[in-house]
Amino acid sequence: MVTKPKSAVPQTCGIIGVVAFLVSAAIFKFFPIQSTVFNDVFYILLTTSLPMIAYELLVSKSYKAEDNGLDWSEYKTKLKTSLVSLDFYIRFFGFFLSFAVMFFLYFYLNQASLFYAVFYAFLVYCLPLFLIISIIYLMFIFPALENKRDGLWAVGALFVPPLWKQVDWNKLLEHSLSLSIKMFFLPLMVIYFLGSWKNFKGINTIPADIHELFSTLFNSLYLLDLGFAVIGYILSVRLLNSHVRWSDRHYLGWLFCLVCYAPFNAFFFSKFLEYHDGLTWNDWIGSYPTLYVAWSLMILFTVLVYVYATVNFGLRFSNLTHRGIITNGAYAYTKHPAYVSKNLTWWLMEVPFYSVSPILALKNTALIIVTNFIYAARARFEERTLMPDPKYKEYVEYIEKNGVFSKVKQKLGINA
Numbered sequence: 001m002v003t004k005p006k007s008a009v010p011q012t013c014g015i016i017g018v019v020a021f022l023v024s025a026a027i028f029k030f031f032p033i034q035s036t037v038f039n040d041v042f043y044i045l046l047t048t049s050l051p052m053i054a055y056e057l058l059v060s061k062s063y064k065a066e067d068n069g070l071d072w073s074e075y076k077t078k079l080k081t082s083l084v085s086l087d088f089y090i091r092f093f094g095f096f097l098s099f100a101v102m103f104f105l106y107f108y109l110n111q112a113s114l115f116y117a118v119f120y121a122f123l124v125y126c127l128p129l130f131l132i133i134s135i136i137y138l139m140f141i142f143p144a145l146e147n148k149r150d151g152l153w154a155v156g157a158l159f160v161p162p163l164w165k166q167v168d169w170n171k172l173l174e175h176s177l178s179l180s181i182k183m184f185f186l187p188l189m190v191i192y193f194l195g196s197w198k199n200f201k202g203i204n205t206i207p208a209d210i211h212e213l214f215s216t217l218f219n220s221l222y223l224l225d226l227g228f229a230v231i232g233y234i235l236s237v238r239l240l241n242s243h244v245r246w247s248d249r250h251y252l253g254w255l256f257c258l259v260c261y262a263p264f265n266a267f268f269f270s271k272f273l274e275y276h277d278g279l280t281w282n283d284w285i286g287s288y289p290t291l292y293v294a295w296s297l298m299i300l301f302t303v304l305v306y307v308y309a310t311v312n313f314g315l316r317f318s319n320l321t322h323r324g325i326i327t328n329g330a331y332a333y334t335k336h337p338a339y340v341s342k343n344l345t346w347w348l349m350e351v352p353f354y355s356v357s358p359i360l361a362l363k364n365t366a367l368i369i370v371t372n373f374i375y376a377a378r379a380r381f382e383e384r385t386l387m388p389d390p391k392y393k394e395y396v397e398y399i400e401k402n403g404v405f406s407k408v409k410q411k412l413g414i415n416a
Contacts, residue, residue, distance in 0.1 A: 008324025009314035062241035078143035094156030151175025232317030253381030275367035305341035
């Protein structure tokens with residue numbers, strides 16, 4: 001009998017984060033606090049992440065995990081020698097060089113794009129606390145590092161000619177890839193979260209009808225999803241065992257992923273895969289109240305599954321990286337619950353087969369199927385990235401025997 005391997009994140013961690021998020025969001029939404037959107041988001045993210053961090057450190061004891069690359073034996077002795085070692089300062093220098101690249105890129109984008117100006121302003125708002133915590137963390141973690149000459153060290157060593165021959169170019173490449181992923185996705189998630197929070201906070205009336213109630217619940221679920229995504233991209237650290245083990249190195253994996261996000265999705269989907277024709281499920285069944293309620297509940301259920309899949313990551317959500325294998329929650333039923341639920345949501349909302357003409361309906365249906373195949377390709381390349389981890393192989397074997405789709409096939413007598 002194939003057993004399910006232990007998940008990198010206990011479900012309790014995500015649940016704690018959800019409760020903390022809901023409480024902090026309710027305080028800033030309903031209590032008469034004079035606050036800016038930046039201030040709201042900053043404290044919501046802080047108060048959501050802190051309880052999860054506490055759980056990871058005090059209960060899960062992630063700092064003692066076997067695969068986090070940390071050795072705490074004789075820490076005090078190593079602390080005295082580490083802070084006067086050359087490797088410490090080279091690694092420290094590598095961190096600030098990496099951060100400088102990010103900061104000045106966003107500074108440039110701030111000048112060139114109003115879209116990124118929002119993120120740059122938020123980055124400046126958070127900068128003092130970020131730098132203070134980063135300096136303390138770098139000093140604290142260095143003595144425990146089993147491999148002190150990691151990607152950060154490699155970046156710093158590039159500017160010390162005598163050390164060039166000692167640079168591990170594979171680690172430098174991995175650091176560059178993981179940094180690039182964070183630089184691309186973190187601004188998007190922060191910008192979307194800021195916008196979603198602003199819209200949510202602007203709702204000052206009780207929903208007048210079932211349609212307004214549906215819209216409020218729909219947007220609220222995605223607000224929670226975005227909050228966990230932002231936290232995931234920020235808290236990529238060894239102390240919490242949420243660091244990047246490795247990144248996707250196949251160009252097609254990057255292609256299928258990035259095409260689903262701004263700015264590429266606006267061009268690609270509008271030019272080649274525009275399956276929207278202005279008619280949605282509301283136009284199809286809006287005049288049938290009972291059916292409308294049933295259909296809206298199905299949509300909300302698929303969105304709930306999607307958000308639940310994100311919550312299952314706890315502090316580890318990220319695209320294109322391996323940061324620990326998640327095997328519980330929604331992932332106990334299928335390998336890709338987020339992609340399955342997201343694509344089902346689009347089918348339920350767009351109902352592409354309902355259109356002004358049979359030809360357009362056929363076209364819309366074909367294009368949404370192509371979109372589904374793009375996400376299927378993303379899933380395949382994610383599996384390819386994770387497969388070198390033996391635990392993921394065990395997880396795949398378990399899902400192939402016990403996953404929800406496998407059980408449906410067994411019921412139907414279909415050989416997998």
